[in-house]
Amino acid sequence: MKENNQLKRIEKQMDKEIMIIPLLLIIGLCITFMKFPEASKVTLQSVRNFLGDDLGLYYVFLGVAAVICSMYMAFSKYGKIRLGGEEKPKYTTFQWGTMIFTSTMAADILFYSLCEWAIYAREAYVKELGGMQKWAPTFSLFHWGPIAWSFYIVLAVAFGFMIHVRGRKKQKFSEACRPILGDRVDGILGKMIDLLAVLALLAGTATTFSLATPLLAAALGYAFGLPMGFGLTISILVTIAIVYTLTVWFGMEGVFRLATVCAYLFFFLLAYVLLAGGECRYILETGFSSTGNLIQNFVGLATWMDPARETAFVQNWSVFYWAYWMAWCVATPFFIGMISKGRTIKNTVLGAYGWGLGGTFLSFIILGNYGMSQQVRGKIDAVTMLGKGEEISKVILNILKTLPAAKLVLVVLVITMIAFYATTFDALTMVVSSYSYRYLKPEEEPDKRVRTFWAILFILFPIALIFSESSMNNLQSVAVIAAFPVGIIVILIVASFFKDARKYLQEEQERKNTKHSNLSQ
Template identity: 70%
Template sequence: MGFICWGITYKIYGGIQEWASTYPLFHWGPIAWSFYIALAVAFGFMLHVRGRNKQKFSEACRPILGNRIDGALGKGIDLIAIFALIAGTATTFSLATPLLSMAISSVFGLSNTVTLTIIILILIAVIYTFTVWFGMKGVSKLATYCTYLFFALLIYFLVGGGETRYILETGFSAIGNMIQNFIGLSTSMDSLRKTSFPQNWTIYYWAYWMVWCVATPFFIGKISKGRTIRNTVLGGYGWGLAGTFTSFIILGNYGLAQQLKHGLDVSGIIGNGATYSEAILKIFDTMPLPELGLILLVITMIAFYSTTFDSITMVVSSYSYKKLDVDKEPDRRIRVIWSVIFIMFPIALIFAENSMYSLQSVSIIAAFPIGIIVVLIIASFFKDAYNYLKSHKK
C-alpha cells in the first residue's frame, strides 16, 4: 500500500517534469538513430565496398532477392521508397512551415496567411535548388552555416533565458530517467487506452523516422567513404544523439521552466485551441530581445529546411538513373526537377488544412511497407558482409 501511495505522489508532484523532459529524448534517441545508422552501414557497404553502380533502395536487397530486383519487384521497392520519402517530406514541412510563417509575420507585422506560407516555401525552394545546382560542395557549405546558426539559437536560450541551471539539471535527470525506464518506454502500449499516448505519439514517431530512412541513411552512407563500419556507427550514432539531445534539453526544458516555474500555461494555450506555433511564440516572448530571437529562428529554420531538401533531392535524383557510379552526381537538370516536385507536396497539404493526426496518419501509412523493406535490407547486409569476409579469408 505504501508503494502505491508513493507512486501516486510521484506521478502528481514529479511526473510532469520527469516525463515531459524524458519522452523527447526517447522519441528522438537511441531507437530512432538505430534506424538510420544500421541502414547507413548497409548502404555504405553496398556503395563503397561492393562498388554497386545502382544508387537505389532496391539495390541494397540484391544479396537476398538476387536479379529479381532488376524487374518489377525492384521497381516496386523503389516506388514505395519514393512514396515514403514524399510522405515524410510533406508531413515535416507542413507541420513546421506554419511556425516559420507566424514568426515572420510577428517580426515584420505581416498578415499570417496561406499566401505568406507559400511564398516562404518558394523562397526555401529557390535557396536549396541553388545549393543543389552546385552539388555536394554546395550542400556541405550550407550544412556548415546551418550548424553555426543552430548553435547560436541554443546559446541564446541557454544563456539569455536565465534558466541555465534548471535546463542542465532537468536534462541530466531526463537522461537518467530514460535509461532507467528504457525497456518500459519501448514496450508501453496503453492497452486500456487511458491516454492513447503510445498510439498517438510513440508509434507515430517510429513511423516518421522510418519514412525518412529512405533518404537520410543513404546520404550518411554515401558520404562515409573511407570510414570503417566502426567509424560510421560510433560517429553517426554519437553525434546524432548528441545533437538531438542537446537541442531538446535546452529548448524543451526552457519551455518547461516557463510552464512549471513562471506560470506560462503552454499546455493550456494549446488545449484552448491555439496552434503549436502560437504556443512557441509565447515562449519566445519570455526571452530578452524576442524579435532578435525570432529573426535567428527564421534564418535557422530556412537553413535547416534548405539543407534537408537538398540532401534528399541528391538522393532521390539518383533514383532516376538505371546506373550511376558512387563517385558521380545526378545531372543538374534532374536535381532541379526533383527540387520543384518536393516543394509542391507541402504546399498541397497546407491547402488541405490537415489536422495533426491526419498528417501523422500519412507517415504511419507510408512506414508500414518501408518497415518490411528495412528488415530485408538489414538481412541482406549481413548476408553480403558474411560472403565478403568469407571470400577474403581465402
C-alpha cells in the first residue's frame, strides 16, 4: 500500500513529456542508424558541414564570450554573492575539486590524451605553424583548456544562483531563463527548451561512449586475450551501465565516494607513466613549453577562423570541441552548481578553473607527451598508422605497449576509464532525473527508479552508433548539430543570471539600508 502511494505521488510529480519524447526519439534514431548507416552518415555530414563551415563563427564567438563572461562574474560585484546565503560549503575543497573534475570529464579525457597529438601532427595547419613538437601538444591544451571549462563555469554560476540563492524548485534549463522569458517558460516555449537540452545531452554522452569504448575493448582484448568484436564492446557498455546504475542508488554519497576512488586511480596512472616510462624530462619540458606557447598565443588561437579555408583546421577541430562542450553543458554545470553551495561566485569560478584545468592539463601533458616521445624516439609511428586508416584504439594500444608491465597498465587504464564513466554518468543521471520532475526542492534527490530509467536510456544511442560503425567524423557531427540550439539557450541563461543577480544585489542593498535606518531611529 505504501509502495503504491509512493508510486502515485512520483507519477504526479513527473514531467512525462520530458521522459517519453526523448525516449521515442532515441529509439527512432537507434533504428535509423542501425538500419540505414550509410544514409545516416551522409545526412549527418551534410548538416555538420553547414553548421561547422558556414556558421562556425557562432561557436567560436560563444567560446570567447564565455571566457570573458566568467572572468566578469568572478571579479565584478557579482563575485561576492554566496551561493546559499551564509551557509558554509558542504564539501571540503579537495572533495569539491575531485567531484568537479572526475564527474565532468568522463573517460574520453584518457582517450584523447593518448592520441590527440598524433591526430594534430597530420594536420597541414600544424605543419605550417611549426610542426608537431611545438604545436600538437599546444592545441591539445587549447581545446581542453579555458574555453572548454568556461562553458561549464558560466552556467554553473547561473544554476547555482538559481537553486541556492533564489531557491527555485524547477531544476531545468527553462527555469534558468525565467528572469527574461517570464511565465512563458511554463508553457510550450519552456517545454521546447527543456526537450532540446535533454536531447543535446543524450547526443553528447553518446559521442563520449562511442569514441572511448572501443579503446576499452582493445585494452581488455590485449590484456586477457579476449576476442575483439561487437560482443565485447557491447558487454563493456552494459557493464559500465550496471556500475553507474548501482551507484546512483546511493545518491550524492555514492557519487562522492566513486569520485574519490576515480581520482586516486587517475593520479596513480599518471604517476606511473611519468616515473616508470623513462621519459620524465621530455614530458615535463614539453608540457612546460606547450603551456607557455598556449599562454603566449591564446587570443590568436581563440579568434582565428581561417576565412580563406586554407586548411579548415578550425572548422574540423575548434568548432567541434566548442560544440562538444556545449552539448555537455546541459547537465555538467547543474552538478557543479549543486555541489558549490556555500561558496562565493568568485570562489566557484576560480576554483572550477583551477581543478578543471589542473586535471586536464596533467592528463594531456603526461599521457600525450609520453606518446609523442615514443614517436620522436622512433619506437612507434602513430602518425603514419593513422594516415593509413588504422583504428585509433589500436594506435593507442601500441603506445601503451611501450610501457613497462604494459598489461598491468592496460588493466589500470580500463578500471580508471570505467570509474570515470561511472562517476560522470552518476552525476549526469542525477541531474537529468531532476528534469523529469515538474517541481523538485534543491535539497531533494530524484527517485531511484527515475534515475534508473535515465541510466538505461543513456546507453541506447551509443550502442546504435557503435553498431553503425560511425567514424570519429560522424560522431563529431552529432555533437556539432546537437549544440547549435543549446548555444542560443546558453545566451538566454547567462543574460537571465545577470538580470536576476543585479535585482538580488539591489534587494540586498535595500534591506541593509532599511536595517540601518531602523537602527538609527
